[in-house]
Amino acid sequence: MRRRDLASLLFVGLPAPAQTVAPGPVDDLTAARQRVQTASAELAKFEIAIATEPSFVFKAF
Amino acid sequence: MKITFPEEFFFLSISEIQAKLRAKEFKVKELTEAWAKRLELYGPKYNALAHSLRKPAMKAAKYHDKDFKRERFRSPLHGIPYGAKDLLSYADHPTEWGAPQYKGQKFKEHAKVITKLEGVGANCIGKLAMVELAGGGGYRYPNASATGPGLNPWDVTRWAGGSSSGTGAAVAAGLVAFGLGSETWGSILTPAAYCGVTGLRPTYGLVSRSGAMALSWTMDKIGPMCRTAEDCGLVLQVIAGGDGDDPGSAGKSFYYTPQYVRPFSEMRIGWSPVDLEAVTDPAARQAFQDATQILLKLGFQVKEIELPDLPYRTVASTIIGCEMASIFEPLVADGRIQQLVDKNQAAGIVAATSYKATDYLKAMRVRRMIQDAMAKLFSDVDVMISPSRPGVATKIDEPLDRGAGTAGSSKRGLKDLGAAGNLAGLPALSLPCGFAQSLPLGISVVSRPFQENLLLAIGKQYQAQTDWHKRRPPLPA
Numbered sequence: 001m002r003r004r005d006l007a008s009l010l011f012v013g014l015p016a017p018a019q020t021v022a023p024g025p026v027d028d029l030t031a032a033r034q035r036v037q038t039a040s041a042e043l044a045k046f047e048i049a050i051a052t053e054p055s056f057v058f059k060a061f
Numbered sequence: 062m063k064i065t066f067p068e069e070f071f072f073l074s075i076s077e078i079q080a081k082l083r084a085k086e087f088k089v090k091e092l093t094e095a096w097a098k099r100l101e102l103y104g105p106k107y108n109a110l111a112h113s114l115r116k117p118a119m120k121a122a123k124y125h126d127k128d129f130k131r132e133r134f135r136s137p138l139h140g141i142p143y144g145a146k147d148l149l150s151y152a153d154h155p156t157e158w159g160a161p162q163y164k165g166q167k168f169k170e171h172a173k174v175i176t177k178l179e180g181v182g183a184n185c186i187g188k189l190a191m192v193e194l195a196g197g198g199g200y201r202y203p204n205a206s207a208t209g210p211g212l213n214p215w216d217v218t219r220w221a222g223g224s225s226s227g228t229g230a231a232v233a234a235g236l237v238a239f240g241l242g243s244e245t246w247g248s249i250l251t252p253a254a255y256c257g258v259t260g261l262r263p264t265y266g267l268v269s270r271s272g273a274m275a276l277s278w279t280m281d282k283i284g285p286m287c288r289t290a291e292d293c294g295l296v297l298q299v300i301a302g303g304d305g306d307d308p309g310s311a312g313k314s315f316y317y318t319p320q321y322v323r324p325f326s327e328m329r330i331g332w333s334p335v336d337l338e339a340v341t342d343p344a345a346r347q348a349f350q351d352a353t354q355i356l357l358k359l360g361f362q363v364k365e366i367e368l369p370d371l372p373y374r375t376v377a378s379t380i381i382g383c384e385m386a387s388i389f390e391p392l393v394a395d396g397r398i399q400q401l402v403d404k405n406q407a408a409g410i411v412a413a414t415s416y417k418a419t420d421y422l423k424a425m426r427v428r429r430m431i432q433d434a435m436a437k438l439f440s441d442v443d444v445m446i447s448p449s450r451p452g453v454a455t456k457i458d459e460p461l462d463r464g465a466g467t468a469g470s471s472k473r474g475l476k477d478l479g480a481a482g483n484l485a486g487l488p489a490l491s492l493p494c495g496f497a498q499s500l501p502l503g504i505s506v507v508s509r510p511f512q513e514n515l516l517l518a519i520g521k522q523y524q525a526q527t528d529w530h531k532r533r534p535p536l537p538a
Contacts, residue, residue: 027408028404028405028407028408029408029411029412031408032199032405032408032409032411032412032413033412033415035199035378035409035412036382036412036413036415036416039375039378039379039382039416039420040379040416040417040420042372042375043372043375043376043379043420043423043424043427044419044420044423046372046423046427048423048426048427048430052426052429052430053426053429054422054425054426054428054429055279055425055428055429055432059265059266059311059486
């Protein structure tokens with residue numbers, strides 16, 4: 001970004017863009033592992049009654 | 062005199078073909094040969110054929126002709142040519158699960174469903190292509206298959222849907238009279254909707270999975286994909302039933318008797334306008350609106366409903382991920398997983414091995430809550446309807462993990478009915494319901510467990526008032 005563009009952004013009250021480098025594309029395995037971690041975290045924070053048992057012998061409801 | 066079948070013949074229903082067989086208009090041998098040739102000729106143009114079974118089918122046809130000569134009719138499926146997803150074993154012939162790692166794999170026995178169909182005289186003419194390993198690892202592109210991307214007969218630049226891609230395309234193009242698919246999460250309803258055929262996902266445990274590749278023991282189901290709801294009923298009647306070889310078997314049979322369901326006027330149908338508002342393509346939205354109106358006017362009492370706020374997708378993907386990781390652990394351990402065509406899917410299966418036991422158990426506990434929530438919803442309504450997919454088939458070079466067809470909405474409606482229905486083991490019927498961009502659309506009807514006759518009765522009524530299921534795609538060049 002040129003200094004003039006940055007100055008005009010600041011002049012109209014907009015924040016300056018972050019100076020960090022945009023992250024590159026993550027590889028498939030890293031992305032898949034992140035999805036597993038996200039799912040794990042979402043399940044962990046989901047509140048459930050202690051007495052709720054898993055469906056060990058699964059039957060349609 | 063050599064018989065030639067006109068093009069429209071290949072789009073007749075099972076009952077219509079059976080009537081002609083019994084009237085001796087042609088022999089089973091002639092029927093089988095014509096259909097097997099057609100499958101061999103056009104199947105590869107859609108990447109729909111995994112392996113032709115013309116030889117064993119022709120051999121069986123001779124015996125069936127002897128039966129017909131003596132008027133020993135075994136069933137409405139006697140002599141009818143069909144195709145089976147390559148996830149089902151066919152004795153001494155390749156069963157490759159769509160994956161390069163399993164090239165040349167053979168089993169000694171038929172899958173139970175194929176044995177049952179053979180028992181009533183149905184004739185398997187080919188194994189139909191599928192997404193590799195039924196796609197549980199999460200594939201990025203439709204070409205995630207050893208046979209290439211499943212091409213849609215309505216437009217070969219579009220996907221046939223997955224993972225039962227070959228079954229959807231083959232039924233739509235009249236390459237088989239009916240087909241068998243399987244669904245863990247969307248693999249029957251998606252190709253049925255994208256290809257414009259009628260697909261039935263049976264209740265979990267109604268159809269034996271013995272001899273089928275396992276992706277997720279607690280979610281896998283096998284079901285028919287046909288031209289009409291009635292055809293689905295005729296096929297389900299044969300393939301359903303208890304089986305000691307399948308630990309998930311419910312031990313129940315199914316008799317196709319849609320005439321005995323309660324009058325629709327005594328029942329309630331549940332739907333959500335949010336599902337239609339979320340469809341971005343105006344032509345698709347209009348088609349879904351029209352289909353919904355026809356279904357609502359079948360005589361049902363109508364109620365607007367929505368799914369309770371529960372993490373359906375996370376629970377479904379965790380359960381499938383954990384079970385799949387255990388099933389395909391040997392492939393991960395020896396590195397063969399990297400031979401999969403779709404690298405995103407290989408990465409998904411490898412990553413799934415890092416789920417914790419507590420993740421699986423928590424998902425199965427939340428699943429119980431989901432089952433309870435669905436049971437509660439079904440105390441208010443008898444069936445639910447929702448688009449099978451929110452739009453038409455995606456382009457074959459379009460990434461599938463981008464999500465398309467719906468506008469982001471905070472309202473829930475029934476948009477997670479696919480995940481919820483599979484988690485609760487509920488049956489669903491996808492019916493062709495119109496076109497957008499010259500591509501077919503499907504609407505799903507979902508019921509309580511083991512209420513397939515109700516779904517099929519609704520499907521039959523709907524198809525008596527519409528002709529979307531009779532449309533056929535152009536022949537390939």
